[in-house]
Amino acid sequence: MKKITLLIVVFLCKMSLAQVTPNPLFQNNMVLQRNAPIAVFGKAETEKSVTVTFKNKTYNTKVKNGNWKVYLDKSEAGGPFELSINGKNEITLSNVLVGEVWLCSGQSNMEMPVKGNIGQPVIGSNLAILNSANTQIRLFEVGKKAAAEPLDNCEGTWKTATPESVKDFSAVAYFYGKMLQENLNVPIGLINSSWGGTPAEAWTPNEIIKTELKEFSHWKSNMSKPQKLPSLLYNGMIHPLESYTIKGAIWYQGEANKTYHQSYTKLFSAMIGSWRSRWNQGDFPFYFVQIAPLSWGGDDQAFLREKQLKTMLTVPNTGMVVTLDLGEKENIHPAEKQKVGQRLALWALAKTYNFKGIEFSGPIYKSMKVVGNKASVQFNYAPNGVANFGKKMSGFKVAGEDRIFYDAQAKIVKGQLEVFSKEVQTPIAVRYGWSAWVDGSLFNTAGLPASSFRTDNWDN
Known part of the structure; x- marks a missing residue:
């Protein structure tokens, strides 16, 4: 009897390995990018082909080295839809929307949730949370992971915007997405991949560090916190997202680089270029926030702000939000996150979505x-x-x-x-x-x- 039980367990394990699995980004409640070929991808152990069905159309693709990917036709915004993936097993994903998908990344000012942190409030958070229920906004929080090598998968769950889900999600990202949804009237998907206290080089691929940013290549032996080491957050929290079709990215970071700002324009520009290259979607829009004033930290902050400005002026299809009026003398996390998100949205509405008659940049x-x-x-x-x-x-x-x-x-x-x-x-x-x-x-x-x-x- 023990032998029979063992054989059954082995058989079931083999069956589970044989199943087709979509990448963890593909879940119930997700948002797919409208008006662009939609990449759907995952793993398969033994199958030779995989079939994906979406909006009454079937797509077939071959499995290569255990991986599969298919591109769905461009789709107008809408939903909810179902998406089915078939190999020897069938997976059906429900409540799927098609709309605008934005990647949101950076350090603590992007990470800071709508509810705020202990001793660090977000202005207007309680009413914003109260009124946040919206089936047309979906949120995905990428699990924190510093990795020595690029990873294919990340942890996270797609959630519909509700007071419970919104209160713990990035305030800047949420207010950005909310303003887009109100003005575009299409579903919005927000993928938040951020980690407090992290420098830009941590979010930059290793091969870029080695070839274009050699001044950072020796840091692996000099720094102890893994999330601050070059490339480790790119490996664990950006690389897993790269095949997922997006519209663009927003970014709030810079404080961690202010004491060695001299190379920031070069670093930041290279990071943006590397993300665009790996997504293979052209020069997608990249809008970012200039760091706010702070009484402690020295004049390096002014030089860092200048390096951020130079990035906007030299890198195509970028835009910068200024926060010179929102800083707090003793608080590195200004409470006016709603204004930051809205100012980012002005850039997107004007430059990405071609809204006319509005101003989007300060002088x-x-x-x-x-x-x-x-x-x-x-x-x-x-x-x-x-x-x-x-x-x-x-x-x-x-x-x-x-x-x-x-x-x-x-x-x-x-x-x-x-x-x-x-x-x-x-x-x-x-x-x-x-x-x-x-x-x-x-x-x-x-x-x-x-x-x-x-x-x-x-x-x-």
Whole structure:
């Protein structure tokens, strides 16, 4: 009898190995990307082919080295649908929607949930949670995993937006997705893959580190926390997602790189390019958040913000949200997560979804001219000029030929910014927000804040 039981167990184990299994991203309640070929993929141990059925159409694909992948036809937004996968077994996934899928990644300011953390609130969280039930928004939280080699699978569950699921999901990602859903009126899928305190190199493939970012390649012997090591979060939390069809990505990170900001533009640009290359969906939109002011941490923060701005200005199809007006002196996690998510959504609505008539970026320094003892500064993304909305204008400095910066006064005259100081007779350089802490007071007339900037390129 024991031998018979053992044979039955072995037989059942072999049968389970023989079954076709979809990648763990394919579950009930998932969202598939509309208006693009939809990749469906997974594993198969013994089958030679796999059949996928979706919206009354059947697709066949061969199994190669235990892996299979099929591309479904482009689909309009809608649902719920069923998706069936057949080998020797049949799996039917239900309550599947087709809409817009966005990857959301970064460090703690992206990770911070709608409910907030102990001692770190999110403004408006309780009412946002109360009113969050929406069958058209779906959430997937990628399990934290630092891995020495690229992984094919990740842990996580697709959940419909409810007060219970939303309260523990990324606040920035949720508010971003909510605003998209309200304006696009299509299903939204949000995949959150973030981990607090992590640098950008941890999210970058190893081969990019070795070939383009060699200055980071020696760190594996110098750092103890695995989630901070180059490539380990890419391996465990990004690589498993790469075959899943998405629309684009949003990103909130930078604080962990501020003390060695010199290579950040190079690093961040390479990371964005590597993700786009591996998804093989072209230069998909990538919108990110500039770090907020903070009283501790030194002026490295201003240089890091500049490196983020340079990334936006040099990498195609990117956009940057400024938070110079949202910072908190002693809190690295500003509470205004709703505004951050909404500002990211403005970029997407304007640039990805072609909404017309809206502003989506705050003022970005364009040029400067000197008239007498005053510097007049011009900006892009300020079609009606700049404004301060009644806030005291602060954070401005000017320097003359001696390259010594003095605190400066700033005035807005008919929408134009003028900066001057009695200490400087002929200004040759202007800086704004060039310090660890600044309370942003410069906006365009749409109320979007200007990035910190400098007109010089001096070393200090």
